[in-house]
Amino acid sequence: DAGVIQSPRHEVTEMGQEVTLRCKPISGHNSLFWYRQTMMRGLELLIYFNNNVPIDDSGMPEDRFSAKMPNASFSTLKIQPSEPRDSAVYFCASSLGSGTGFQPQHFGDGTRLSIL
Amino acid sequence: GQQLNQSPQSMFIQEGEDVSMNCTSSSIFNTWLWYKQDPGEGPVLLIALYKAGELTSNGRLTAQFGITRKDSFLNISASIPSDVGIYFCAGQGGKLIFGQGTELSVKP
Numbered sequence: 001d002a003g004v005i006q007s008p009r010h011e012v013t014e015m016g017q018e019v020t021l022r023c024k025p026i027s028g029h030n031s032l033f034w035y036r037q038t039m040m041r042g043l044e045l046l047i048y049f050n051n052n053v054p055i056d057d058s059g060m061p062e063d064r065f066s067a068k069m070p071n072a073s074f075s076t077l078k079i080q081p082s083e084p085r086d087s088a089v090y091f092c093a094s095s096l097g098s099g100t101g102f103q104p105q106h107f108g109d110g111t112r113l114s115i116l
Numbered sequence: 117g118q119q120l121n122q123s124p125q126s127m128f129i130q131e132g133e134d135v136s137m138n139c140t141s142s143s144i145f146n147t148w149l150w151y152k153q154d155p156g157e158g159p160v161l162l163i164a165l166y167k168a169g170e171l172t173s174n175g176r177l178t179a180q181f182g183i184t185r186k187d188s189f190l191n192i193s194a195s196i197p198s199d200v201g202i203y204f205c206a207g208q209g210g211k212l213i214f215g216q217g218t219e220l221s222v223k224p
Contacts, residue, residue, distance in 0.1 A: 004158070033212070043159075043204070043214040056211065091158050104149055105212060107158030 002026070004108035006092050012114045018080040021111045024073055025094030033105060034067055034077050035091040043091070049075065082115045089113070119143075122205050122215030129195055130223050137203060137218040138189040145207035148181050148188040153202045153217075162203075163190070195222050 005024040013019060025032045033048040047057040049069045057067070064083070069075040079086055089112050093105040122139045129135060139148075147166055151159035163174050165181035165188060172179055178191045188205055200222050205215040 042216050045211055048211075093158075102147075102208060102212075104147075104161050104164045106161065107151075109156070109158045 004092055004094050004106055006090075006108035006111050008111055009109065010112045010114075012116065013082060014116050015083055016081045017115075018078065019082045019086075019113060019115075021077040021090050021092075021113070023075045023077070023092030023108060025075070025092070026106055027073070029094035029096055029106075030072070031095045031097055031102060031105075032069060032075050033093040033095075034075070035093065035107075037089045037091060037110070046077070084115045087113055087115050120205060120207055120213055120215040122218055124218055125216065126219040126221070128221045128223065131195060131197060133195055135192040135195055135199070135220060136189060137205075138187065139205035139207070139215045140187045141207055141213075142186065143207070143209065144185040145209045145213075146185075147208040148179070149206040149208065149212070150177075150179050150188070150190045151204045151206060153204065155201075159204055192220075195220075197222050197224050 007022045031050050034046040035043050036046055037043045046059045047067045048055055052069045065079055067077045089110045091107050091110045093107045095105040096103040120139050120141050149164050150162045152162050153159045163172050163179040168181055168185045169183050170181040176193045180189055202217045202219050204217050206212050
């Protein structure tokens with residue numbers, strides 16, 4: 001079975017550039033989550049979608065970050081303009097459920113982002 | 117906000133030894149999850165716990181959902197070199213909140 005698929009696996013770009021991270025959730029899952037992982041702050045939830053609708057974006061650091069889910073099989077996380085402090089590993093996860101009734105989340109292998 | 121305290125932060129053990137790690141919180145959770153993360157990969161689900169007091173095993177792994185719903189532990193018996201990695205607890209009451217991780221090193 002295909003798991004959560006993220007692309008690219010690695011991205012190195014200069015500050016000020018636009019960065020787009022992509023995610024394909026597990027087929028049939030109706031919830032999608034974007035996380036950021038750093039040494040200092042660990043795994044932080046940025047935003048999650050349920051049935052393609054953004055439910056909670058309180059973890060999005062600032063207006064430079066935006067996420068979309070145009071359909072059930074695709075989501076993007078965009079940073080514009082990017083800054084060196086955005087360097088981190090970004091994970092996408094998917095699950096079944098909504099509200100407090102989520103099934104366990106399954107994670108992709110992440111995108112390692114380096115902003116120079 | 118909700119926080120999880122996971123301990124220990126790191127462990128260095130000999131192959132064959134048993135390992136124990138735990139998570140505590142000031143908040144109540146409906147579900148406790150344990151994940152393992154290998155370098156360059158995403159967290160992989162090991163065990164999910166859904167009821168207070170529940171004790172669940174998965175091979176050499178055993179985890180329990182605390183009676184108060186504010187804590188959980190994970191035990192690994194007879195450790196082997198491939199157990200090396202970072203183990204995360206996660207509590208779910210709405211959002212999934214992660215502990216800081218326990219980095220396990222196993223010496224052959």
